[in-house]
Amino acid sequence: MKTLVATVVIAVVFSLMPGPVAAQCVDHCQVLANGGFAQGLQFWQCSEPNNNYRCPPEPGAPTPNVPAFIIPGPDGGFIGVLNPNDEDIAGKVVHNPQLRNDQAGTCYRAHILVNRGRLSNPVLPFTSAAPTVHLRIQGWRPLTPPPGPAPVLDPEEDVWSRRPTAMNCQFSFTNYAAPGQWTANPQTFTCVAQQPVAYVSLSISGVNHRHDSYVAFDCDTRQE
Numbered sequence: 001m002k003t004l005v006a007t008v009v010i011a012v013v014f015s016l017m018p019g020p021v022a023a024q025c026v027d028h029c030q031v032l033a034n035g036g037f038a039q040g041l042q043f044w045q046c047s048e049p050n051n052n053y054r055c056p057p058e059p060g061a062p063t064p065n066v067p068a069f070i071i072p073g074p075d076g077g078f079i080g081v082l083n084p085n086d087e088d089i090a091g092k093v094v095h096n097p098q099l100r101n102d103q104a105g106t107c108y109r110a111h112i113l114v115n116r117g118r119l120s121n122p123v124l125p126f127t128s129a130a131p132t133v134h135l136r137i138q139g140w141r142p143l144t145p146p147p148g149p150a151p152v153l154d155p156e157e158d159v160w161s162r163r164p165t166a167m168n169c170q171f172s173f174t175n176y177a178a179p180g181q182w183t184a185n186p187q188t189f190t191c192v193a194q195q196p197v198a199y200v201s202l203s204i205s206g207v208n209h210r211h212d213s214y215v216a217f218d219c220d221t222r223q224e
Contacts, residue, residue: 025107025190028137028202029219032095035202036221037077040064044093047203049158052090054081062091062206067214069122070115074182078218083131083208084119090207092158097140097150097199104166106193108137110202111186111220114173119212122180131208131215133173137191139166140199147198166195173217186220 029035033043046055046062054061065071066080081091116131118124140151140162152161169191177183206215 025109026100026102027223028108028110028200029221029223032098032200032202032219035095035219036075037064037079037218040077041079041093043096045096045153045155047092047094047153047155047158049092049205052088052207053092053205054089055091055155060087060089060091062093067119067122067216070180070182070216073115073216073218074113075218075220075222078113078115078216079204079206080214080216081131081206081208082119083211083213086211088208088210090205092203092205094153094155094203095201097201099147099150100139100197100200101147102193102197104193104195104197106197107190108139108167108193108200109188109190110135110137111188111223112173112204113183113186113218113220114176114215115180115182115217116176116213116215117180119214122214123178125179126210126213129209130176130179131206131213133215133217134171134205134207135173135189136168136170136203137189138164138168138201138203139191139193139197140164141166141195142198150199164201166197167191167193186223188223
């Protein structure tokens with residue numbers, strides 16, 4: 001009987017102990033300079049992973065607040081990639097590396113909103129492959145002496161001067177709304193650093209797969 005009572009007491013005490021508290025993630029949309037595109041592409045670069053990707057001054061390059069008929073965006077500014085012909089135009093924007101001082105295990109997240117449709121009539125359904133959106137959350141460890149120089153992007157090759165060994169997570173957006181509509185709720189993507197972090201970056205790509213289409217995206221700064 002004494003053993004049973006002791007077991008019950010231990011169980012009650014353990015149940016009253018506070019459990020682990022979830023770590024607060026670093027919100028890229030809020031922390032990165034102009035993370036939500038309110039100032040257009042300031043602090044962002046354009047990059048070209050292959051010949052389908054366009055950068056200024058080429059037609060179809062990622063452009064703030066296009067197409068105009070979906071203005072306003074749910075969070076103000078946004079970036080659009082237009083494909084008026086049949087060239088499968090894609091666009092990729094990459095945030096300039098931003099200085100951080102975070103420990104290994106730090107969580108980073110981005111809340112992404114998307115609108116895709118037909119340029120001639122945005123609410124028409126797609127009869128073939130619809131545009132897609134992809135993103136990467138990347139981080140670089142400090143060098144000696146810390147933090148070391150910021151990594152440099154070669155936009156023509158879409159290659160960094162040094163590998164993002166602290167974290168390198170890639171994702172594809174799936175929470176699309178009906179054609180011509182912004183996503184009602186952002187899709188959240190999370191990446192955890194495997195090493196201490198000195199610099200971070202976020203990249204977002206919009207890829208068209210058929211003629212007369214567009215894709216627009218935003219990083220939602222309104223989330224808590």
